Amino acid sequence: MKRWNGWGYSTIDMPVPPTAAPLLASLAGTPCPQRDAALEQIVEKIPPSRLSPDPLLSTEPETRLRHSRGQSLSDWLELRYGSVNTFPDAVAFPETSEQLEHLLGLAKRENAIVIPYGGGTSVVGHLTPPSGDRPVLTVSMARLNRLLDLNQQDHLATFQAGVAGPDLEASLRNFGYVLGHYPQSFEFSTLGGWVVTRSSGQQSLGYGRIEDLFAGGTLLSPAGKLVMPNHPASSAGPDLRQIVLGSEGKAGILSQVTVRVTPQPAHEKFAAILFPSWQQAVETAQALARSELCLSMMRVSDARETVVQLGLAGTNPALKLLPTWPERCLMLLAFTANSRLTVERDRLRGWHAARQRGGLPLPGPFGEKWREKRFRGxxxxxxxxxxxxxxxxxxxxxxxxxxxxxxxxxxxxxxxxxxxxxxxxxxxxxxxxxxxxxxxxxxxxxxxxxxxxxxxxxxxxxxxxxxxxxxxxxxxxxxxxxxxHKPYLQYEKGQLGLDALSASLHTFDPNSLMNPDKLL
Ligand SMILES: Cc1cc2nc3c(=O)[nH]c(=O)nc-3n(C[C@H](O)[C@H](O)[C@H](O)COP(=O)(O)OP(=O)(O)OC[C@H]3O[C@@H](n4cnc5c(N)ncnc54)[C@H](O)[C@@H]3O)c2cc1C
CATH class of the missing domain: 3.30.300.330 (GMP Synthetase; Chain A, domain 3)
Structure with a gap:
């Protein structure tokens, strides 16, 4: 079962070595452990639902609590200290598009706020029910999780939008394909959530961000259905997918998503390089980012992160053999291609570029160990x-x-x-x-x-x-x-830009049913 007040499955822990506690105390200060609020304590104070009964709605208090927040630090504080005080009035678990449409109709009749809920991994407060007089209906996408179509000629796959990372990749793997979108929240976050938050996976250098992968789909909005066709390219006016990308549940519920998939690459190697300084690591990253190498991931930690990363990594004796440069910075890379030859050739070229700037390639297991634990962090x-x-x-x-x-x-x-x-x-x-x-x-x-x-x-x-x-x-x-991040959006979009976005979202949702207090 998933933790109700933390990350991930309650059966999975990520212990740190005994040396980590003194390291953390020296870097971050004396720890101050707290006793968490009990689930029952919070469940007791959940008020009765304000929504009329409907066979699709669950008003069970624990279910409402479990869908009341995401994963931001602010969310954690409310859950751990027990101050959480707004809850959805009901949670629905639809299994079909018709049920989604029924729920939007219900919300319209009851003037209820609708919050679509993907994997619940938001870290910016997307899922918090607002306080106020209007009832809140949270729509979990958990049961809308099937592969609907894989077109091997077009390299397009259509999924129900609630599919989470592992199920999505497992379905594609059966046919020899991959999407290659691996946010660190991969275990739980969903395809629909990725699209409407414009997410980026760890291997974005090779596979692209979600906007590169999002080919089309269906949005069910209070104003009607928007079907976004999967044209390979189009010059027929502004691209409506761009309004759905980043819409954060405000345009409607994304029910189906078509993504561009690629045949499973035959070879992949994760590798690590240590640099004496940040400047040398960044110069190398710049050069590699502009190169034609088959890189699908690159990550450069600064000296302070490298200390923490290596300090929490364990007591592996190999770590003691690394150079003790005072400002050392770790770079992680993934090379992905169809031929082993290409992977090996590009890895050596990458090594050459790094060595020219003072980098020291580390033995194989460093990179591969990171890959093994990449979602455990x-x-x-x-x-x-x-x-x-x-x-x-x-x-x-x-x-x-x-x-x-x-x-x-x-x-x-x-x-x-x-x-x-x-x-x-x-x-x-x-x-x-x-x-x-x-x-x-x-x-x-x-x-x-x-x-x-x-x-x-x-x-x-x-x-x-x-x-x-x-x-x-x-x-x-x-x-x-x-x-x-809402107060800061104006600096990026400008007032006219914000007005244009508001007007467009208003067309899809004229009565402000959809996640009204988020984004704009
Ligand atoms: C530990 C951790 C690591 C993370 N790592 C990354 C990372 O590497 N890269 C990255 O990009 N992000 C990362 N995130 C952030 C988060 O995982 C992403 O924002 C993700 O895209 C959210 O997807 P979700 O399915 O969990 O959506 P949710 O959190 O459930 O919802 C997010 C927003 O999308 C809306 N929504 C969800 N599904 C739909 C739908 N079908 N239709 C309409 N609206 C919908 C919700 O209403 C909400 O506004 C991380 C978060 C955590 C906690």
């Missing part, structure tokens, strides 16, 4: 919380020319927000010819009151968001807008 948030630390992450995308300045502005804002107690580190993980994404993690000791932790989080989050705006980065490269 998310479980570390549970471990760190249990040890007594809050963890949050934020991300942006910057031009190469603004990367250094942007990184220092964002990290300085976080250190300032932490007020001397906490740790901040970053990596680059998605690359484009003109720039890359910057992903920053900060952790700090918990406090005995939720208020104290929340205040620290607020200072950090607003300071870092303002720094992103100053650095002319995007307020989100991959997590979306939700509640947490």
């Amino acid at each position: 998310a479980y570390l948030r549970n471990t760190l919380w249990d040890l007594g630390y809050a963890v949050d992450t934020l991300e942006t995308c910057l031009l190469w020319s603004r990367l250094d300045q942007g990184k220092s502005l964002i990290e300085n804002a976080l250190f300032e927000g932490l007020n001397g107690e906490g740790h901040v580190f970053s990596h680059l993980s998605h690359f484009y010819p003109s720039g890359c994404s910057l992903y920053t993690t900060y952790l700090f000791p918990l406090s005995d009151t939720e208020h104290a932790v929340r205040e620290k989080w607020r200072r950090c989050k607003s300071g870092a968001s303002e720094a992103i705006v100053r650095a002319q980065g995007t307020i989100s490269h991959q997590h979306g807008v939700g509640l947490d």
Whole structure:
């Protein structure tokens, strides 16, 4: 069963070695473990549902609690400290498009707010039911999870939008295909969620972001059905898929999605390189991002992240043999192609580019170990919380020319927000010819009151968001807008842009039924 107040399955833990506790204390401050609120304690205070009974609705309190929040730090604080106080009035688990349409009709009749719920992995407050007089209906997509069609001639696959990463890839694997979209939340996040939040998978360098993979689909909106055809290309006016991409549940419910798939690559190798400095690692990344090598992933950790990564990795004696450069930075790479020869040739070319800039390629297992555990890193948030630390992450995308300045502005804002107690580190993980994404993690000791932790989080989050705006980065490269990034969207879109988006979403949802307080 999934944890109700943390990440992932309750049967999976991600322990850290005994040496991790002193390392974390020296970097992030003395931990302050807390006793979590009990599920029963919260369930008791859930008010009765305001929606009329319907065979598709579950009003069972625990189900309502389990669909009341996502995975942002703010969500965790409410669940762990027990202050969560808005809940959907009912949760529906439709299995067909007709049932989805029935639910939209029901919402219209009852003037209810509708929150589509994919995997529940949002980290920006997308799923929080607003307080107020209107009832809230959360529509879980969990049972809309089937492969509907695979066209092997066109390399297109159509799925019901609630399919989660592992089921999607397993269905394609049966036919020798792959989508290749692997966000760290892969275990639970869904195809529909990826599209409406414009997500990016770890191997975006090879497979593209979700907008490159999204070929078409069906949106069921309060105003009617929008079918987006799968033309390979079109110059017939603005592309309506672009309104659905990033719509965060506000345009309607995406019921089916067609994606571009590729034949399963025959060879793939994950590898690691250590650099003496950040500058050398970034220069190499820039050169590789512009190269023709068969790279599907590249990730560069700064020196502070490298310390944490290697410190939490375990007591493997091989780690002791690594050079002890004081500013060492770890780069991870994946080479993906149909022939072993291409993978090996490009790996050697990558090594050559790295060596020219002072990099030291590490033996095989380093990269492969990372691949094995790549979705397990998310479980570390549970471990760190249990040890007594809050963890949050934020991300942006910057031009190469603004990367250094942007990184220092964002990290300085976080250190300032932490007020001397906490740790901040970053990596680059998605690359484009003109720039890359910057992903920053900060952790700090918990406090005995939720208020104290929340205040620290607020200072950090607003300071870092303002720094992103100053650095002319995007307020989100991959997590979306939700509640947490909403105040900063104006800097990116401008008032006319926001008005155009509002008007367009209003066409799909004239009565503001769909997730009304998010995004805009
Ligand atoms: C540990 C962790 C790691 C993460 N790693 C990544 C990462 O590597 N890359 C990345 O891009 N993101 C990442 N995320 C963020 C998150 O996983 C993505 O935003 C993901 O796309 C959300 O998908 P979901 O199915 O869980 O959607 P949900 O969280 O359930 O919903 C998100 C929003 O989409 C709407 N929605 C969901 N399904 C539909 C639908 N069918 N129709 C209409 N609206 C819908 C919801 O109403 C909500 O507004 C991570 C999150 C966590 C907690």
